[in-house]
Amino acid sequence: NAGVTQTPKFQVLKTGQSMTLQCAQDMNHNSMYWYRQDPGMGLRLIYYSASEGTTDKGEVPNGYNVSRLNKREFSLRLESAAPSQTSVYFCASSARVGSGGPKEETQYFGPGTRLLVL
Amino acid sequence: AQTVTQSQPEMSVQEAETVTLSCTYDTSESDYYLFWYKQPPSRQMILVIRQEAYKQQNATENRFSVNFQKAAKSFSLKISDSQLGDAAMYFCAYRSPRSGGSNYKLTFGKGTLLTVNP
Numbered sequence: 321n322a323g324v325t326q327t328p329k330f331q332v333l334k335t336g337q338s339m340t341l342q343c344a345q346d347m348n349h350n351s352m353y354w355y356r357q358d359p360g361m362g363l364r365l366i367y368y369s370a371s372e373g374t375t376d377k378g379e380v381p382n383g384y385n386v387s388r389l390n391k392r393e394f395s396l397r398l399e400s401a402a403p404s405q406t407s408v409y410f411c412a413s414s415a416r417v418g419s420g421g422p423k424e425e426t427q428y429f430g431p432g433t434r435l436l437v438l
Numbered sequence: 439a440q441t442v443t444q445s446q447p448e449m450s451v452q453e454a455e456t457v458t459l460s461c462t463y464d465t466s467e468s469d470y471y472l473f474w475y476k477q478p479p480s481r482q483m484i485l486v487i488r489q490e491a492y493k494q495q496n497a498t499e500n501r502f503s504v505n506f507q508k509a510a511k512s513f514s515l516k517i518s519d520s521q522l523g524d525a526a527m528y529f530c531a532y533r534s535p536r537s538g539g540s541n542y543k544l545t546f547g548k549g550t551l552l553t554v555n556p
Contacts, residue, residue: 353542362442362529362546363483370542378543410483425471425533427544429483 322346324430326411332436333401341396341433343411351414352394353378353427354386356407363410369394401437409433440465440532444547451520452555458505459515459550461530468492471533472506472513473544478526486528489513517552525554 324345333339345352350371355363355378365378369388383405385397394413398405410432415424441464451457463472474486489497489506496504501521505514517524528551531544 351542355544360548362531362548363544364546365543368542376542408481412483423488425535426473426485426488427533428485429475432481432483434481 324411324413324428326409326430326433328433329431330434330436332438333398334438335402337401338397338399339401339435340398341409341411341435342393343395343430344393345411345413345428346392347413347415347428348391349413349428350391350416352388353412353414354384354394354396355410355412356380357410357432358407366396366409398435401435403437405435406437407435409435440467440470440534440545442530442532442545442547444528444530444550446550447548448551448553450553450555451517453520453522455520456516456518457520457552459517459528459530459552461513461515461547463511463513463530463532463545465511465532465534467534467536469535471535472504473531473533474502474504474513474515475529475531475546476524476526477529477549478523483529487515520554522554522556525552527551 353368354366367386372391411430412427414427472489476484501518527549530547
C-alpha cells in the first residue's frame with residue numbers, strides 16, 4: 321500500500337515549456353486534489369476532483385489544467401510554464417468530501433514534486 | 439472566508455520536554471474539521487491529529503494532543519516527551535464540512551518551524 325505517489329520528484333523547465341505532473345493513489349479514495357506550496361506559505365488548492373469524472377477549480381487555477389483519468393489517477397498539466405509557477409506541488413486524496421466525518425474527510429498527501437521554471 | 443493563523447514562526451524545545459504550538463482560526467461556521475500536519479525536511483505532509491468541532495473532547499494521538507477551545511477559536515498542539523524526529527514544520531489546517539466550491543479545500547496556516555535540541 322503505497323498511499324499517494326507523485327512523479328517526477330523534481331523537474332526543471334524553461335519558460336513556455338509544457339509538462340504533466342502525475343499522481344496516483346491506491347487507497348480507493350473518491351476525491352483528489354492538487355495544491356502548491358510557496359515559501360513562507362501554507363498550501364493553496366489549484367484544482368480538485370470530488371469524484372471520478374468531475375473536476376473543479378480551486379483558489380489558484382490560472383495556468384493549469386487537470387485530468388481525472390480514472391479513480392486512481394489525477395494529473396496536473398502546465399501548458400506554458402512561467403517562472404511564477406516555480407513551486408512545490410502536492411497531490412492529495414480523501415475518501416470523500418461533504419459531511420463525511422473527520423476520518424473520511426482527512427486528506428493524505430503525496431511526497432511532492434519540486435518544479436523550477438527558468 | 440476562513441483564515442488560519444499560526445503566530446509562532448519558529449519554536450524550539452529540548453529533547454524529552456513538552457512544547458505547545460498555537461493556532462487560531464476565523465470562521466462563521468458552527469461545525470468544521472481541524473487538522474495538524476507535520477512536514478519534515480523530506481517535504482512529505484504527514485497527518486498528526488484531527489478534530490471535529492462538535493466534539494468537545496480533545497483529540498490525542500500518543501505523544502500528541504490538542505487543546506481545542508471552540509469559543510476562542512483556538513486549536514493548539516501539545517507535543518510531550520519531544521524527540522529529535524519531531525523536528526519539522528507544523529501546519530494547522532481548517533476544512534469546512536460542507537460540500538461544493540471552495541469548501542473542499544484545506545485552509546492552511548503559514549506554519550511553525552519546530553527545532554528539537556538534544
